[in-house]
Amino acid sequence: MSNPEFVVKGARWRGENVDVLVAEGRILELRPTGNYMYTGAQKIPAGGALLLPALTDCHVHLRDPGFEYKEDIVSGLGAAAQGGFANIMCMANTRPTNDEAAVTRMMLEKARRAWKNGPRLFPVAALTRGLAGTELTELAEMRGAGCVAASNDGLPVRSSELFRRGVEYAADAGMIVIDHCEDPDMAPGAGVNEGEVSSRLGLKGQPVAAEAMQVVRDILLAEYLGLPIHIAHVSCRQAVELLAWAKGRGVPVTAETCPHYLLLTDEAVHSYDTAAKVSPPLRTQDDVLAVRQALRDGVIDILVTDHAPHAAHEKEVPFCEAPNGISGLDTALPLTMRMVDEGILDMETALRAWCHRPAEIFGLPVCAFNRDDPADFVLYDPGAPWELTPERMRSKGKNTPFMGQTLPGRVNALFVDGVRIV
Numbered sequence: 359m360s361n362p363e364f365v366v367k368g369a370r371w372r373g374e375n376v377d378v379l380v381a382e383g384r385i386l387e388l389r390p391t392g393n394y395m396y397t398g399a400q401k402i403p404a405g406g407a408l409l410l411p412a413l414t415d416c417h418v419h420l421r422d423p424g425f426e427y428k429e430d431i432v433s434g435l436g437a438a439a440q441g442g443f444a445n446i447m448c449m450a451n452t453r454p455t456n457d458e459a460a461v462t463r464m465m466l467e468k469a470r471r472a473w474k475n476g477p478r479l480f481p482v483a484a485l486t487r488g489l490a491g492t493e494l495t496e497l498a499e500m501r502g503a504g505c506v507a508a509s510n511d512g513l514p515v516r517s518s519e520l521f522r523r524g525v526e527y528a529a530d531a532g533m534i535v536i537d538h539c540e541d542p543d544m545a546p547g548a549g550v551n552e553g554e555v556s557s558r559l560g561l562k563g564q565p566v567a568a569e570a571m572q573v574v575r576d577i578l579l580a581e582y583l584g585l586p587i588h589i590a591h592v593s594c595r596q597a598v599e600l601l602a603w604a605k606g607r608g609v610p611v612t613a614e615t616c617p618h619y620l621l622l623t624d625e626a627v628h629s630y631d632t633a634a635k636v637s638p639p640l641r642t643q644d645d646v647l648a649v650r651q652a653l654r655d656g657v658i659d660i661l662v663t664d665h666a667p668h669a670a671h672e673k674e675v676p677f678c679e680a681p682n683g684i685s686g687l688d689t690a691l692p693l694t695m696r697m698v699d700e701g702i703l704d705m706e707t708a709l710r711a712w713c714h715r716p717a718e719i720f721g722l723p724v725c726a727f728n729r730d731d732p733a734d735f736v737l738y739d740p741g742a743p744w745e746l747t748p749e750r751m752r753s754k755g756k757n758t759p760f761m762g763q764t765l766p767g768r769v770n771a772l773f774v775d776g777v778r779i780v
Contacts, residue, residue: 362386362399363776369404369737371727376409378727378735383776385731404737407770411709411725412444412734413691414716416507417536417590417614417662419683420446423464424453429667429754431465432472435479437665437687437753439779442769443477444734445722449511450484457484457495459503466504476734476774480722485510485524485535491517494524497531506720507588509536512637512682514572516542522579529585534612534720536588539572539597540564540638549635549682551624553642559630561677566645569638570596577604580611588719589613591664593638595648602657612659612719617693618684618759619649620702626759632673632680634759636666654707659719661711663690667755685755688746692765695740699766733776740767 362379368391369376377394379386420434431448438446448465450456456465462481469479483500485508487493497508508528514537515521521537528535540546545564550556552563573589577600580587592598592615604611618636623643626634634640652658666683673680694712697703703711717724725734743764748756772780 362396364400364402365396366402366404366737367391369407369409371409375406378409380733380776383733385725385727385729385733387729388727407737407739410442410736410738411713411727412736412772412774413442413712414445414722414724415443415663415665415687415690416447416660416716416720418446418448418665418687419451419667420448421667422452422468423461428669431468431479433752433754434665434687435469435473435477437751438477439473439772440752440769441687441689442691442736442738442772443687444772444774445478445480447480447482447506447720449482449509451489451511455484455488456481457487459499462500462503462505475777476779478723478774480504480506480720482506482536483508483533485528486515486520489513491515491520494520494527497527497533501531501533506533506722507536508533509590510538512538512547514538514540514542518575518579522583525579525583525585525587534586534588536590537572537576538590539569539576541568541571544568547637547682549637549639549677549680550627551639551641553624555624555628559627564639566594566596566641569594570600573597573600577601577609577611580604581607581609584610586610586612591616591619591638591662592649592652592658593619594641594645598648598652598657601652605657613657614660614662615649615653615658616662616664617686617690620646620653620697621693622759627677630677631759632675632677633684633757633761635677635680635682636684637682650702653711654703659711660716661690661694663687665753667753668757670756673757683757684759685751685753685757688751688753689758689760689765691738691769692767693760695738696766733773735773736769737771738767739770742768744768
């Protein structure tokens with residue numbers, strides 16, 4: 359591989375103007391912009407847009423099969439493409455549940471037919487059959503069909519013995535278990551933090567202890583077994599303090615959080631706003647500050663959207679009856695760039711959390727702009743603010759507390775394996 363097939367000219371990378379040389383779907387070279395001829399290569403002007411590695415989202419609900427009225431693989435990957443994502447890991451809470459290889463293969467085939475050049479879909483296997491928490495699935499078979507991790511998603515396994523066996527079995531199959539940490543007896547799925555706001559609204563809330571106690575269990579098992587466990591959507595100070603303690607001891611535990619836990623507090627539900635009802639619930643300002651610091655310090659490894667689309671009629675009901683979830687694929691990158699602009703995160707933390715660390719944990723493709731890296735990258739225009747409206751979202755799910763806000767920029771182009779998707 360010596361001559362570029364195409365060149366993206368004049369992109370901004372780490373404060374410099376660069377050209378991106380691509381051949382055979384791989385990065386050939388990143389060089390300072392100059393008067394190079396690039397004979398025979400297609401020239402794509404970047405117009406000064408920011409150059410970023412394409413993002414990876416390790417926690418997405420695509421609702422397909424079974425709940426296509428909320429989202430399907432076609433629309434969900436469309437939202438991912440518009441959001442700048444090259445890799446998507448989708449959870450198993452479908453109907454039928456993704457607990458058999460045939461379901462996995464069907465999902466992958468649908469993705470290939472609709473988006474043959476990407477974004478890439480990586481299914482997550484159900485840890486237990488039907489997510490019922492009583493019988494482990496055939497994880498080796500699921501791995502062979504294309505699953506990259508296992509999870510019981512929003513229904514944490516009550517039995518610590520069964521969960522332990524699941525972690526061991528997943529490791530033997532070459533997979534990591536992703537665990538939704540929530541005590542199943544402490545207001546599961548309440549959607550609001552137990553505290554001042556829940557008391558004011560007269561709602562039954564979930565205490566932070568419900569999350570922290572399950573984090574403790576997973577840390578102790580990971581240390582005892584010497585096997586990795588990944589903690590989903592961390593939301594509170596107690597959880598990050600426990601994770602910091604565990605990592606200080608060398609426990610093989612990793613963790614994620616979401617943009618909404620960095621930007622919103624439980625005050626977002628003050629008017630019974632079901633768009634801000636999520637599991638685990640939005641917490642207090644003290645928790646937000648702790649989670650931000652944990653992400654900056656690397657105690658929390660990655661960012662995910664926990665993209666959870668719902669139909670409008672499902673959210674337009676009394677708070678206690680509404681399902682949990684925020685639709686996040688369309689907004690994740692602009693919200694992250696807002697946090698960079700405001701000094702909440704620096705760019706290196708954002709790139710680690712959305713690009714490099716997810717690939718390390720789950721063994722997925724990533725572009726670091728080194729020679730022969732996959733040509734997965736984004737051109738992002740930070741000078742193109744836009745108002746978030748339902749019509750501008752590619753996802754079927756319009757359930758987001760950020761609706762109506764002005765977001766600071768947009769994706770101009772997404773390349774996956776050197777093919778322009780957006």
